[in-house]
Amino acid sequence: MPPIHAVRVAATAALLLLAACGRNGGPAPADGPGAAPADAGEVNLYTTREPGLVQPLLDAFTASTGIRVNTVFVRDGLLERVRAEGERSPADVLMTVDTGNLLDLVDNGQTQAIRSRVLEEAIPAHLRGGDGHWFALSLRDRVLYADKALDLDAFTYEELADPKWKGRVCIRSGQHPYNTSLIAAMIAHAGVERTEQWLRGVKANLARKAAGGDRDVARDILAGICDIGIANAYYVGRMKNAEPGSEQHQWGEAIRVIRPTFASAADGGTHVNISGAAVARHAPNRDNAVKLLEYLVSDEAQSLYARANYEYPVKAGVELDPVVAGFGAMKVDALPLTEVARRRREASELVDRVGFDH
Numbered sequence: 512m513p514p515i516h517a518v519r520v521a522a523t524a525a526l527l528l529l530a531a532c533g534r535n536g537g538p539a540p541a542d543g544p545g546a547a548p549a550d551a552g553e554v555n556l557y558t559t560r561e562p563g564l565v566q567p568l569l570d571a572f573t574a575s576t577g578i579r580v581n582t583v584f585v586r587d588g589l590l591e592r593v594r595a596e597g598e599r600s601p602a603d604v605l606m607t608v609d610t611g612n613l614l615d616l617v618d619n620g621q622t623q624a625i626r627s628r629v630l631e632e633a634i635p636a637h638l639r640g641g642d643g644h645w646f647a648l649s650l651r652d653r654v655l656y657a658d659k660a661l662d663l664d665a666f667t668y669e670e671l672a673d674p675k676w677k678g679r680v681c682i683r684s685g686q687h688p689y690n691t692s693l694i695a696a697m698i699a700h701a702g703v704e705r706t707e708q709w710l711r712g713v714k715a716n717l718a719r720k721a722a723g724g725d726r727d728v729a730r731d732i733l734a735g736i737c738d739i740g741i742a743n744a745y746y747v748g749r750m751k752n753a754e755p756g757s758e759q760h761q762w763g764e765a766i767r768v769i770r771p772t773f774a775s776a777a778d779g780g781t782h783v784n785i786s787g788a789a790v791a792r793h794a795p796n797r798d799n800a801v802k803l804l805e806y807l808v809s810d811e812a813q814s815l816y817a818r819a820n821y822e823y824p825v826k827a828g829v830e831l832d833p834v835v836a837g838f839g840a841m842k843v844d845a846l847p848l849t850e851v852a853r854r855r856r857e858a859s860e861l862v863d864r865v866g867f868d869h
């Protein structure tokens with residue numbers, strides 16, 4: 512085994528090379544039986560997602576296509592980074608969470624239009640840019656956590672304001688993007704005035720200040736502080752799969768998930784956020800970028816990717832994680848995500864106007 516120091520130097524050098532030019536040569540695929548062609552080229556992926564989440568997929572993509580994937584994990588400032596790199600950016604695919612982040616890339620001219628039958632058939636139209644500038648890859652449904660002892664089997668987001676829940680609702684800050692997105696969707700469905708009334712009603716029902724994180728809703732239900740709350744579904748997968756006996760596991764076991772729908776719209780389903788991707792404006796390997804995106808909506812990749820973080824596949828008919836499958840069928844809200852994103856500023860202003868967080 513080489514000394515740790517040498518390993519670190521080698522790793523740093525590789526990172527620097529990748530950061531400098533994004534064309535990390537890396538070892539070419541080995542020759543031999545079953546080896547992929549060596550001339551399939553490469554693709555450069557900039558992603559804000561956890562390495563552990565995407566690496567198995569990228570390995571499978573390389574194994575089936577021979578295309579090497581050079582990955583740059585960008586924790587923050589993806590837009591600033593590609594903007595600073597400009598025309599010389601090696602980025603081919605930009606991958607991140609939240610429609611707002613994807614639209615920021617689009618609005619700043621850092622993406623390009625892609626036409627692909629594979630992508631268009633796999634991803635419903637309201638979950639991608641109409642112009643082919645971005646595509647959802649997984650769904651992050653915003654659901655009701657309910658005390659397991661409650662006799663509830665359906666719920667609407669509007670019901671959160673029902674006085675019968677007075678002092679019984681937990682939720683994080685109204686200004687968190689997960690909540691501004693939900694409130695923005697309510698504005699799109701019901702208008703600003705009705706949404707303001709609703710938000711005042713929800714605030715009047717709060718068991719505690721709107722603060723903390725999504726998992727705290729489950730924690731506080733277990734502690735008897737509240738009976739219901741709103742949070743993302745994937746945290747339940749994480750909690751229920753945590754070490755038995757751990758706090759997180761107990762929180763996850765204390766609740767049941769119900770996927771609310773919007774009563775204000777005939778076609779109102781469950782509100783979702785997304786993870787998604789776009790092809791970069793100056794992609795030097797554009798064709799391989801499209802191939803990577805198309806691979807990411809294959810049945811195999813969709814199932815792997817969604818299951819890695821307990822998210823929901825964007826493509827219909829794909830095998831679900833058992834915990835996620837236990838939440839029952841999902842009817843995704845039919846509002847175009849671009850429409851929801853457009854209302855986020857109004858939603859944020861509304862949160863302040865009703866003093867939701869105070």
Ligand SMILES: [Fe+2]
Pocket residue numbers: 743
């Ligand atoms: Fe989250």
